[in-house]
Structures are given as structure tokens and as C-alpha cells.
Amino acid sequence: MEIEIQSMEKRDRYLLMTNIVVPRPIAWVTTMGADGTLNAAPFSFFNVMSTTPPVLGLCVDGWKDTVRHITETREYVINIVPEEMAEAMNITAIEFPPGESELPHAGLTACPSRKIRVPGISQSPIHIECRYRDMIKLAADGAESHWVMGDVVHVHIDDAIWEDGRIRYDRLKPLGRLGGSWYTRVGEETLLRMKRIPYSDWKEGKVSTRPSG
Numbered sequence: 001m002e003i004e005i006q007s008m009e010k011r012d013r014y015l016l017m018t019n020i021v022v023p024r025p026i027a028w029v030t031t032m033g034a035d036g037t038l039n040a041a042p043f044s045f046f047n048v049m050s051t052t053p054p055v056l057g058l059c060v061d062g063w064k065d066t067v068r069h070i071t072e073t074r075e076y077v078i079n080i081v082p083e084e085m086a087e088a089m090n091i092t093a094i095e096f097p098p099g100e101s102e103l104p105h106a107g108l109t110a111c112p113s114r115k116i117r118v119p120g121i122s123q124s125p126i127h128i129e130c131r132y133r134d135m136i137k138l139a140a141d142g143a144e145s146h147w148v149m150g151d152v153v154h155v156h157i158d159d160a161i162w163e164d165g166r167i168r169y170d171r172l173k174p175l176g177r178l179g180g181s182w183y184t185r186v187g188e189e190t191l192l193r194m195k196r197i198p199y200s201d202w203k204e205g206k207v208s209t210r211p212s213g
């Protein structure tokens with residue numbers, strides 16, 4: 001199958017691109033409107049942009065409440081979605097009218113942040129407090145996407161999922177986004193461990209390339 005992506009219809013291109021770049025992490029973003037309304041929405045066009053400086057990026061299609069709030073108040077929290085919060089996360093993706101908070105609809109509560117005014121979601125075990133840094137607009141065919149970059153100013157991790165200086169993925173069980181309506185889970189049985197190979201070890205042929213569970 002060879003696909004001429006440039007000549008595709010918008011919707012088909014969206015389906016193709018979100019079907020082939022998988023699995024994607026989900027940023028469950030809390031923002032605050034100028035009137036104090038708390039907003040929550042998921043974004044899977046999301047990743048680490050840099051660790052020095054610590055910057056996370058997410059892409060908002062159109063001028064949604066999330067990007068409007070971020071550019072107005074310049075603060076937001078990226079909450080990580082555990083599998084058990086999948087349904088609540090999906091409820092927050094409903095297009096509620098501006099000024100109506102998604103949190104009570106999804107049975108969620110807010111918890112105060114340490115360095116910023118915008119709160120996180122209590123039911124998420126990882127809260128990443130961000131300050132707006134920059135935005136890149138990508139425009140074509142009358143559509144506009146907004147790549148929002150934010151400096152990470154504080155991170156909160158629930159002690160229950162943190163052990164010996166690392167995240168216990170089997171306890172966090174982060175939800176991953178696939179194409180269409182599909183998601184994927186991470187659990188003890190799906191974990192795979194594979195160390196990076198130093199060139200010197202490779203040259204001497206003393207490495208095992210086999211992943212371990």
C-alpha cells in the first residue's frame with residue numbers, strides 16, 4: 001500500500017496519521033479560564049520536547065478552550081491517565097460549552113498545585129505543572145493547529161507508584177492512544193526491558209540483544 005497523503009481528504013489524513021503513529025501518550029490537561037472555570041481535556045499529540053530545559057509539547061487542533069486558556073493564563077497541568085481513569089478521561093473530551101467545567105461531569109476533583117494557580121486532577125497519580133513558553137502555528141486548507149510548548153516547573157508523583165527512584169509501570173498502568181477508538185494498556189504482562197548497548201561492548205561482541213520481561 002502506497003499512500004499519497006498530500007492529496008487526501010482532511011478526515012482520511014487524520015485517520016491515517018493517527019493510525020500509524022502509535023501508541024501515543026495522553027496529556028490530560030487542566031487549564032483555567034479568566035473567569036476561574038476549570039477545564040480538563042485529553043491530547044495525544046503530546047511528548048517530551050527537551051529535558052534540558054525541561055519542555056513538554058502538545059498540539060491543539062483549532063482554537064479550543066485549552067489553548068485559549070493556556071495563552072490567557074500561561075499556566076497548565078498535564079496529568080497522566082492511568083487505565084482506571086479511561087472512562088473519566090473520555091468524558092472530559094466531550095465538547096461542553098465554554099465556561100462549563102468537565103470535572104464534575106466526569107466525577108473528578110481538583111487538587112492544588114505547588115508552583116502555579118491551576119490545579120491538577122486528584123485521580124491522576126502524576127501532575128506536571130507547566131508554564132507556557134511558546135507556540136508554533138501550523139496552518140493549511142483553512143485549518144490551524146497549535147503546538148504549545150511549556151516549561152515544566154514542578155512534578156508531583158504519587159508515592160504508591162514510585163519505588164527506588166523509578167516509576168512502577170505495573171502500578172501506574174498508563175493508558176496509550178491508538179487510532180480510531182482504540183487504546184492500549186500497560187501492565188506487568190506487557191512490560192519489556194532492553195538496555196542500551198555501549199559501542200565498546202558491541203565491538204567486543206559481549207552483548208545479549210534479547211529483551212527481558
Ligand SMILES: Cc1cc2nc3c(=O)[nH]c(=O)nc-3n(C[C@H](O)[C@H](O)[C@H](O)COP(=O)(O)O)c2cc1C
Pocket residue numbers: 026039040041042043044045046059060061062064065066067089090092093094095096177
Ligand atoms: C484520547 C484523546 C486524545 C485527543 N487528542 C487530541 C489532540 O492531540 N489534539 C486535539 O486538538 N484534540 C484531541 N482530542 C480531542 C479533545 O480532547 C476535545 O476536542 C476536547 O473537547 C477539547 O477540549 P477543550 O475545548 O476544553 O480544550 C483528543 C481526544 C481524546 C479522547
